[in-house]
Amino acid sequence: MAMIEVKNVTKQFGDLTVLDNFSVDFDHSGVTVLIGPSGTGKSTLLRCINGLEKIDEGDILVDGLSVNNKKNLKQIRKTCGMVFQQTVIFPHMNVLDNLTMSPIKLLRMSKAEAEDKARYYLDKVGLASKEKSRHNELSGGEQQRIAIARALMMSPEALLLDEITSALDPEMTREVLNILVNLAKEGVCMLCVTHEMSFAKEVASRILFMEGGKLVCDVSKDDFFGSVREENERINKFLSFIGE
Amino acid sequence: MKLNYRFLKNPQYIALLKEGALNTLIITFFCLIFGFLLGLIFALMRQSKVKIFRIIGAFWVDFLRNTPFLVQIFFFYYGLPVLGIQTSPVITSIIALSINISAVNCEAIRAGLMAVKKDYFDCAYALGFDKIQTIRYVVLPISLRVAFKPLVNNFINLILTTSTCFSITVVDLMGASKIINGRVDRPFEIYMMLLVMYFCLLTLISIISKAIDKRIAIKL
Numbered sequence: 001m002a003m004i005e006v007k008n009v010t011k012q013f014g015d016l017t018v019l020d021n022f023s024v025d026f027d028h029s030g031v032t033v034l035i036g037p038s039g040t041g042k043s044t045l046l047r048c049i050n051g052l053e054k055i056d057e058g059d060i061l062v063d064g065l066s067v068n069n070k071k072n073l074k075q076i077r078k079t080c081g082m083v084f085q086q087t088v089i090f091p092h093m094n095v096l097d098n099l100t101m102s103p104i105k106l107l108r109m110s111k112a113e114a115e116d117k118a119r120y121y122l123d124k125v126g127l128a129s130k131e132k133s134r135h136n137e138l139s140g141g142e143q144q145r146i147a148i149a150r151a152l153m154m155s156p157e158a159l160l161l162d163e164i165t166s167a168l169d170p171e172m173t174r175e176v177l178n179i180l181v182n183l184a185k186e187g188v189c190m191l192c193v194t195h196e197m198s199f200a201k202e203v204a205s206r207i208l209f210m211e212g213g214k215l216v217c218d219v220s221k222d223d224f225f226g227s228v229r230e231e232n233e234r235i236n237k238f239l240s241f242i243g244e
Numbered sequence: 245m246k247l248n249y250r251f252l253k254n255p256q257y258i259a260l261l262k263e264g265a266l267n268t269l270i271i272t273f274f275c276l277i278f279g280f281l282l283g284l285i286f287a288l289m290r291q292s293k294v295k296i297f298r299i300i301g302a303f304w305v306d307f308l309r310n311t312p313f314l315v316q317i318f319f320f321y322y323g324l325p326v327l328g329i330q331t332s333p334v335i336t337s338i339i340a341l342s343i344n345i346s347a348v349n350c351e352a353i354r355a356g357l358m359a360v361k362k363d364y365f366d367c368a369y370a371l372g373f374d375k376i377q378t379i380r381y382v383v384l385p386i387s388l389r390v391a392f393k394p395l396v397n398n399f400i401n402l403i404l405t406t407s408t409c410f411s412i413t414v415v416d417l418m419g420a421s422k423i424i425n426g427r428v429d430r431p432f433e434i435y436m437m438l439l440v441m442y443f444c445l446l447t448l449i450s451i452i453s454k455a456i457d458k459r460i461a462i463k464l
Binding site: 050051052074084091101102105106135136151154 | 361366367370371389460463
């Protein structure tokens with residue numbers, strides 16, 4: 001059984017149909033990259049999987065649990081950690097508390113255990129020295145790395161990454177992508193919305209191209225940048241447009 | 245003019261001033277707590293998605309802000325006994341002032357709540373927090389820090405407003421001073437002393453609140 005099953009999902013914002021009878025499955029492993037022009041429903045799909053947007057029709061099952069049932073959301077969100085385009089480090093606490101709050105409050109983890117785990121992940125994202133820092137003492141790239149570490153604190157089965165480098169300059173983008181590359185190599189399952197094709201080429205196992213709320217193609221990385229690009233004029237145009 | 249503070253040597257007047265100070269502190273303390281809690285409840289109601297809550301919250305604030313406090317406290321003290329609801333002057337003052345200050349506290353807290361971006365909610369939900377946990381662990385700690393300064397201003401106004409409670413026979417600092425003045429007829433000395441006392445108390449509160457604000461201030 002797939003970890004995430006998106007079944008005939010339709011999502012509308014007013015008259016605008018963002019996801020149109022959309023279906024796709026995601027397995028427990030690998031890095032899936034969702035690409036496509038802006039406004040095609042990529043971010044909305046991730047938000048629907050995480051239960052942040054209510055779907056109008058269809059269903060999404062995460063490990064067999066439906067997002068349409070509010071009671072499942074807590075478990076679904078534990079299964080799928082999410083990091084957003086706009087970084088949110090809670091400003092009323094330092095980095096360490098940002099990381100430990102959810103396992104302490106939600107998983108009833110002891111403070112000492114949570115802090116050990118937080119330090120492990122801070123070290124992993126290269127920010128071990130920043131545990132006492134506040135959000136305004138961190139660069140955008142550092143904040144995103146902390147947001148990734150915070151999502152990992154709940155030991156999710158998959159990470160949903162919604163254009164997490166789009167608000168960063170190239171240097172910070174590289175910092176964050178390096179972390180994701182390392183995580184991918186360690187086998188962390190990820191669903192990424194990104195326009196960073198270098199990242200997709202480096203770590204993606206599967207690429208979904210979306211347009212107009214529909215799935216245009218769902219292929220392996222090699223096929224996408226190889227035969228599909230050559231055969232599909234639209235994809236070739238899109239890739240050329242973003243400088244690939 | 246020669247100042248005469250000999251009345252301060254009279255133990256009866258000192259006891260009266262002590263009683264007045266104690267009543268002022270009691271009224272302030274309870275109004276601070278109840279006024280804050282009521283303000284918080286109505287702020288959450290005003291931000292609620294449920295329309296009837298928003299309407300009740302808006303009416304509460306508008307009604308209290310658009311009616312004089314003196315009329316409100318007279319209504320509680322002289323009006324409600326007609327319905328058989330009678331409380332002591334101090335209790336009436338606490339109820340009336342708590343309700344009155346809840347309106348301005350509501351607006352201060354609501355401004356704090358509105359400063360919390362939708363992204364914070366999304367992030368907390370995505371971490372697995374439910375709505376109540378999100379409000380408790382994320383939204384309120386942020387919004388109350390944002391609202392701290394206006395809440396302190398409201399608190400200072402509350403202390404100043406307690407001086408009107410003598411109008412329903414409460415022996416607070418103002419009431420005690422009025423009684424003493426009635427007996428010794430030294431209005432300049434007595435009210436000057438009262439001004440200095442309020443000034444010292446509120447200056448102390450301002451200094452403490454600035455120190456707290458410095459510790460808890462956040463940049464959003």
